[in-house]
Amino acid sequence: MNIINKVTLRHLKENKRRSLVTIIGVIISVAMITAVATLGVSFLDLMIRQDIAKNGEWHVLYKDLTHDQIQAIEQDSSTKTLALSSDGYAALEESENAYKPYLHFRSYNKTGMEQFPITVSEGRLPRNENEVAISEAIKNNAKVEYKIGDQLTADIGERWSTTEPAMLTQNQSLQRGEDTINEELKNTETKTMTIVGTIERPTWEPTWAPGYTAIGYVDDTSSDSVDAFVVLNNIKGSLFEDANKLAAQQGIENVHFNSDLLRYYGVTDNDNLRMTLFSLAGIIMAVIIIGSIALIYNAFAISVSERARHLGMLSSVGATKRQKRNSVFFEGAVIGAISIPVGILAGLAGIGITFIFINTFIQDALNVTERLELVVTPASILIACGISILTIFISTYIPAQKASRISAIDAIRQTHDIKLSGKTVKTNRLVRKIFGLEAEIGLKNVKRNRKRYLATVFSLVISIVLFLSVTYFTENLKKSLELSQDNLQYDIQIFSSHLGKEELASFAELDQVTKSTFIDEVQFEALVGIDDLPDPLKKQIAENDLELTDGKYPYYTVMHGLDSESFQAYATQIGVDAADFTQPDKPSAIVIDQISYEDASIGKLIQTKALEAEVGDKIDLFSMPYGDSETEQPERELEGTVQIGALTDEVPIGVQTASLGGVNLIVPEDTLWQLAADAEQVSSYVYLNSSDPMATQTAIEDRKDTNINVYNVFQRRQQDEQMILLMSVFTYGFITLISLISIANIFNTISTSISLRKREFAMLRSVGMTPKGFNKMIHYESVFYGVKALAYGLPISILVMFGMHHALRYTFEYGFSLPWMSILFVIVLIFLIVGAAMLYSISKIKNENIIEGLKQENI
Template sequence: MSILNKLTLQHLRLNKKRTVVTIIGVILSVAMLSAITTFAASMQDLMIRGAIEGSGSWHVKFSDVEMENSKYLTENAKTKTAGILLDVGYAPMEESRNKEKPYLFVRAYDTNALSMMAVNLVQGRLPENEHEIVLPEHLKNNGGVTIPLGSEITLPMGSRSVTREQAENPEEYYSMGDTLKQMSDEELANLSQKMPYFPGETFVPSGEERIFTVVGIMERPDVERYSAPGFTAITYLDDTALAAGSIVEVAVEAKNPRTILEDGDEMALSAGAAVKKDYNSDLLMYMGISGNNGFNAVLYSISGILIGLILVGSISLIYNSFAISVSERGKQFGMLSSVGATKRQIRKMVFFEGAIISLIGIPLGLLAGVFGIGATLYLIQPLLTPFMNIGGGLTLVVSPMSIVSAAILGFVTVMISAYIPAARASRVTAIEAIRQTKDVTVTAKSVKSPRIIRKLFGIEGELAYKNLKRSKKRYRATIFSLFISIVLFLAVTSFTTYLGQSTSMYYTDVNYDVNVILQDPETAEAKQFIENAAVLEGIDGFAQAQSRWGTTENLSSSDLTAQANKALQSESGIYLEYSILAYDEANVRELAERVGIDADQLFDPNVPKGIFINHAVYENFENDGDLRINEMDVFAGIPAEPLDVKVSSFDDNGENYEQKTSVAIAALTTERPLGLPGGSAALIVSREVFETMVSDLRANEDFRDTSTLYFKTENPGALENSLQELRLSSKATVENVFNIAEQAQMNRNMMTIVSVFVYGFIALITLIGVANVFNTISTNVSLRRREFAMLKSVGMTPRGFSRMLNFESLFYGLKSLIYGIPAGILASLGLFAAMRSGIGITYSFQWLYVVICIVAVFAIVFITMLYSSAKFKKENIIEALKEENN
């Protein structure tokens, strides 16, 4: 080891406090970087496993492939693994209670396809030959058909078809994705699973009967659309027995998924001009191979913001450490230069110091980051429980790439921080360094202070002000440290606000636990279901509601709040949208009592009246294309005139039917009836008034009535099971039983998890800022020992000495806040601009954080100054004057 490196090591040992603080800064920086990269790797692993569990491990799937041409895909140089899939056909399922799903749709997978296509078993095993089959669990839950494991079933196979006349008939025309009218005769004669059930369609038997043994029950396959007319079942495919002209699908796992978006076209052409391709978009997106620019933009901008904030804070802290070190060693560098040390050697000494600090700080930072994020994941496991069925749960994944990236970023941070001080040290001449004329340059003009300083703060205040001006480099270093800390704190807290806003806007408050959606609620079967459901055990609250979408145009601006006037403006005037909810009598009367009005007035169909839920959240796009979220009261007071309400309904063809009615507002309230989520504006009416509002719509034969049942309970899981059992035993058309309480708890847990990580990040950023300020101020104070001794020697009292330091602290805090707060506001605006393109948020600067920042800055500065100067108060003046540090 060279003598220069030995001197550097000795300097680090002699200045242990500054060395330790610098190493702590590196540890914090690298710990946060490694924590972010490790957490990102863990989240990416979870999302990839979830995508594979949901849709399979394939990257691209080719359809309309002739069996004889499949070899061009299965044996392609770019293919790692390939599976063959075949649509066997439909079989009638007459027992199905779901009128829109009257078939079983049988698909056949070969061995590779069974492992690639996300066949998630609930019971039993996968099929091993063409006489075995796996059925979906929603055949029982949704269709009401129970077929036990081991059962033997006989399925008459066939296809679905409609005639060209049916497709061209406007009254029977139906569309979903593709349209019947645009389809070829061949496609009309063999409707696919992509086309929903069509009431006029025909089942065409193929003449083939297949006998299967049920060997497994699986979750609903991801490939089956909710509108699909058949419950998807899986059997085994022996592809060696297929005829050469058989039309199959080929699922492919690529050797290099990174190039699959480009390779897919070439592979499809190799198998025939008619071949179509479909990418596993979710899996590719989570692997980072995505054309979803919005998703990538938000992901990369947030990651870049977090890493950028860490690097800025870290560079500031470490840079100041090196700047002080170089200033402190100025005389040493001058003496070395005088005996022949070159500029290059001086620079290498500073970089060697950085390398030693990196050698200690980076490994410790990596360990701290990985163990810290691992401990965090362990502690929040109870919150993650609802997500454990997604890809096997969130587990710690230590990616070599994430560790290497964090280590490289940490080392680059240290080297960048050391570069400017190293360059400065090499430029100073030997004479300047020995005399230290570059550190403190004093002229009468440079230290002149305004008269008001002495008038306000006395001689101690004037001395404090002059002390700051005479050593501008150290003064600026301290101000810069405080400035960066302020900007980082305000930027990160703003980021937290935006993140919370973007999360919470999608998770509105709900006041019920389970809901049930019923079709045709006026039928005898539906009424019996409602009667039985309302008396199930464990129900604490029950409501039945029918709903329609309502709009009102050309409202009087005088009736609206100022915010509503602005938010609801359209090209044709003020345009108000809201839900129209018709509740049962008991719930209407209960709401009227809470609001404080006579409920009887709400039941007269000849004089329609309702209660308007006045507080709502509206989303709209501005001229710049950005989404705006407006949370507001709609009406300033009860409108004097009835509202012109336009009620809308859509038939199966997507055509809109409307009816206009005048409804008076009996009361405005923010109270919500059971079933109405937070953030929704709504007009609450009785059933009698509702019938008046939709009487003309009912004349349309395509009018479909729907009713929703809302339940409040302390045991949502048990009630959900009871309702599912009731659903299977009833002949009523029950579309869905949904446990909203479980979803709401998952949402709350997700927001808690986000808060844990965000506030942990704020805490670490704050620690970096505090370490930065402490390092800068304490080192500057320690370098002024002779100065303090000289002031004491000419008669400055301990009280005067304390006043001088307090005024210095005041000047530090004021100056840093003057620059830091505006810069923090600009950083907040920058974050808002970066995030709002992909997430609908509104700008909201939290002034509470500014107050916290002001208090914290003065507290940190005063405490640090007090701590750093405490040891000088009893120090021997003669000994201090002998020091030659300054």
Template sequence: MNIVNKVTLKWLIMNKTRTIVTIIGVILSAAMITAVTTLISSAQNYAIKFTIAEEGDWHAVAYDVSSKGIEAISKRDDIKDAAVVKNSGYALLKGSINEYKPYLYIMELDDKAFKTLPVHLTEGRLPENEKEILISDHISGNGGVQYKIGDTLTLDVGDRVMGDGIVLGQKNTYAVSEDGEVLEKLVVKETRTFTVVGVCKRLSYRLENYFAPGYTILTKLNPQELTDDDDLDIYFKAKNPRKIYDIADSLQDIGENGLDYNSELLRFMGVSNIDNFNTVLLRLGAILIVLIMVGSIALIYNSFSISVSERKKQFGLLSCAGATSRQIKHSVFFEALAIAVIGIPLGVMSGILGIGVTLYFVGDLFASMITTNIPVSLRLSVSPLSIVVAALVALITILISAYIPARRAARVSAMDAIRQTTEIKLTGKQVKTSRLTRKIFKIEGDLGMKNMKRNRRRYRSTVISLFISVVLFVSVSAFSMYLRDSVMNVYENQKYDLLYSIDSKSLKDSTISAFNDILSLDSVKEGALVRYTYCDVKVQKEQVQGAWYEEKVSQGHISEGQDALVHVDLYSVDHDTFTDYVRELGLEESLFENPASPAGILVDKQHFFDQNMQKYRNTSIFDEHKPETLSLSVGYGDSDGKGNRRRTDIAIAAVADKAPFGIQDYAYKDTVLIIIDTGAEKSLFADIEPEWNGYMCFSSDKPFKAEEDMKKILSDAGLSSTDIYNVAEMLQDNRNLITILSVFSYGFIILISLITIANVFNTISTNVNLRRREFAMLKSVGMTDRSFRRMMNFECIFYGLKALIYGLPVSIFLTYLIYQSVNEGVDMAFYLPTQGILISIACVFLVVFSSMIYSMRKIGRENILDALKNENL
């Protein structure tokens, strides 16, 4: 080690406080970068495992493929694995209590299919031949039919066929007319005998959706018995997942019912065919990395800049002793590397530890996202690439931070460095202050202003540190806010936890009685009895948004000047729910009590994924002048009187931006909601009875207990208990995802805050330390402690206000850029992170005053004569 580097190390040891603060900054920077890379690695690894457990380990599927097509796909060089599934048909499930699911559906899987598809055993084993079957626990839980391992089943297997000869599959619901007449029949093709050898969890929604008419049972496929008439599906994986869409395009004609993708798995693997999705991720990721690096560079740059300022005289002496400019520059880089050697490993370990602890506490939330009890758990995944990337980015950040100070140190001549003439260059005009400053802030304010003008470099470094702190904090708050809100916007988050479908052609007394009994349960917090029907209304061009109307014209739905057709989802809710809703909106109940003029509440909000724009949109149809009355067209046929279609007028008493409990706050494209009291139905539909659908829904802190209580009440009332949907279970993934995003968002804000606080503290404390001689001189000529505090308070306020004047507009601009990035994928309104802005304003002054008080107390104990001997300006 040469003498210059030895001097550098000695300097770092002598200035322990600044060195420690700089190392802490490097640790925080490396920790945050490591946390991001490790979190991405862990989350991606978990998401892939989770999706494989839920949907299966395949990239694409071709439906209804011939045996020759199966062979052609399996032999392709770009296909890694291919699994074959044969759809063998249906058999009646004797004793099923679910009238809409009366069948068993037989699927035959080859060896690879059992590994590829999400088959999860709960007891027993997998079938080993075509005479053994694996049954689903859904058969007993939903169908009420009990089978056990060892049972023998003899089944008449065939196809579901409609009267016109159309063959139905699992994606076709059980065909029953409105009068309860069965419109399909089972055409038996063969009789098969099976032995039950195992029980598994219900298959995924993709394989057996909620409205499928058959409970899936699995057996072993015998490849030797395949024929060209068999209904075969092939699930395959590409060797290079990024080429799966090209491979699928080349196979478009191989399956009669098309192809589908395991979109979630491909998306988590970094493969997506939705351009806007990738654009949003790339833009938000770029903004996140820039925010981290800017905060880190600002902190570390200020540390090296201050270090170079302190070492100017030392550099001059080294130059006189023969050190070259290159050696001086290398001295600064050596200082950076010495700090990096300590800070980066500690930072990387801290980042891994921090994410490990965080994932430990949120692991239960991740695990609970899998509602089928599939054993996939969240684990810390530390890939070598994530560590290397974090260390390299941290090292590059440190070297960038040290580059400018190193160049500046190398350019100063030896004599200027020894005399320190480059530190302060000014004229009387440059330090001149206004009379207003002295009049308002007295001599203390005047002295503070002169000091800032005299030490412009230090003054600017302090303001820049505060400026960056404000920008980072507000921007990160905006980033977290928009990310969390965009997820909440995309994913449905129902207000209720349990839903029960009812036969609502006419509300039976038993249904109303059961509803009231359920509502009185201790496990139920709130409930609503809802009926809905579909209507249409024609509106004039002047009543609707111009953009919406022009879109309908451009799509060819109407001609210019014609009335536009708007769909209406008309909801009738029970009286108590409607009354609570009216009160919540601050409306008078008397507006809805006139039977001669039935009135409703309009909700004009649409939320949907626009296939053309490839983004989620939030729109409205009517302009600011909302309609006072709408003429609804109800029933079937045309609106001119043919068929049973009739018109009825409804008054719009109010327009709201939210719906009552039990109803979503938005409708789909080209649709509005109208909410009425159940008591208004008779006067509104005096001439015609609409085709009603209905449900009752409830919120609960204990949805699973409430579900069991509901089943008992419904059974006692003579009602079916198979139509209960545990919405809380289905939506738990979305709710947990939002919670997890909030946890990581606030964690990210805390880390950024620590970096900015360390930055400001380092800058202010060092600047105050460099002014010891100045403070000692002021005290020696009679400045009192009270005047001294007033001068420092003025400087603190000035620093804070100057930083906010520059920082807030830049923060708002960056917030708008973040909004534009999110708006590429989700249609959202622009809004500011008001809470983050207020917190940043308060924190700026808090951190400045705290840093100043700490520094002043530290030098307050110093002897005036010793301070006057200090040669640092």
């Protein structure tokens, strides 16, 4: 070790406070980078495990395969494991539920039974084609009691509709007419199997499914065509192309991909979604790196400023520019050698402890089965080390270059920081006239101490940009979720074509139900003039040369009739009088004038007006036209006319907004029945909000002799809200951490600046500045700091927010709006931070003796 480095180490030891502050700042910065990298890996691991636990592990699905095709897929180099599956139905004549008359045989090979979530409640799973495990629901709903060891003989085949040539799946309810069943079993094969176990009802069996699940066994020697669920060796972007290429080579017609699971691996065939994710990740990582560099740079900049005389003394005894520069780099290396290992361990420990606390919250509040585990990969550690080393190098580079250029005389006299001229400290005359002499002196001080002033402003700007960026990012995640879920504000939707309204209403009396809404729906058609169409629809008409009817566009119109209590609450919510919509001789409707739709041509979700209309306009409603042939012109019959009583973007519970070229009309149920020509056109739904949606769904499913379609929105929403909630917790935790570091940096910078200005303050007091005037000057300096920080921070934040908005436009499209409440909060907070820092620093020197202050040198 050369003498310069020894002197640098000794200087670090002698200035323990400054060295400790720098080391702590770097440790926290490294810990933050490590925590963010580890969080990303751990969170994706959670989502992967959760999806596998719920839906099974598979990446690619090949359907209807022969034995040779299975062998080709199994021998493909990209295939890790291959699970076989087949489906079939058999009549369950002993069923007590008229709407579940089948056994649904879902057969797997050994690998499939391991990869898919099947919970055995008694016995075991089948090991050959002559064994079967049945669902507990069969035992509870069949007249004949099945026991383990019993023989089960069934004619297994395919469900086919008798009204149209289509094969039916487990996701389609029993096809029934008024008195008949409009489906049959075809291609049946008689099989006798031994019952070897019972299972819990699988997650893939919907409430409305017509068959109770039975798990069978299948292998590649089966004579029937089977499906292959493939787990790949490497998850990469080319898997879509590779799978389709393999399918084409083997003559496989149907290929599907597990998009949900692949998305968590960072792989998607939606280029727009990939671009959105990468753009947002890039912006967030840029903000993190810039913030880290800013914090560490500020610490080293203060260090070099305080070491100016020390470097000057080294220069006076023969130290070269290179040696002085390397002195700063050596200081960075020493601090990095201490801080990076400690920071990585601190980051891992911190995020691990956070996981322990948040797991209880996640599992209890969000009903998640998997736990968030700390996943540490070599890549994440190397990324954290690499970014940390890079930030320390960048942070030390500029101070090192400045240190090498300091001459011995300037350094010893300390004239390098403050270089004055009349132009430098010139202020506008209005400052003194409006705010007084103290404000002018304060502004001159700000201009005179430009480097420390800029360091403080920079710390403030970083805090502003980070807070507003993360706030906007989180709010946009919620906005994107709203668009993707089509304003679904309920937990459970219930529909049945065979239950009356009174029977549907009984579901609202179930335990845990907190709110219920009954909605009747009928479909009409409305002819809308070109001038009243939204711009995106006008564009589509022009580009595709769409045919109009008498110069008008046929709108798909859905009328929703709310029960009186629900309509009254909805009218109050949007600020209108419900009585205005109950006049039989003058039907009125509330029009939802804002919709979001997916433009398939560009792969975006776009938000726009449903139609350009005003309150008081009238809409003619026609029956939906149906022609008997392609050449026959469908006839429209006028059913009635409604007047637009209100326009709103608020959507009542249970209503799903129309797509482009459609509109939703909200009316009282009496108005709907007044306009509906035929009761058969009306569909009735009940929408429930529940404190425990899963328990409510179970209670509904326990009803027998009903063909009920239950759609549990809670399950769909749960995963998205879980992601947003977790990201919000960690992003706000991150912003709080880095903001606290910034605040500490601001206090340190201002405190150092005030300490170095003791002689100046003593001089001002010696020429007659009163304590009141002195405090006034300090307050104005605080205002100047805050104004300058906001002048830079707010525009930069807006640019970053606009960049995020632009990134989201690859997948979502809606208007850009600023988070005004967050901006107002930042403005207030900045002035509080600066004011508190200035007052804290002044309190340490306000009782200093004037004579001692004038004699003191700035060291």
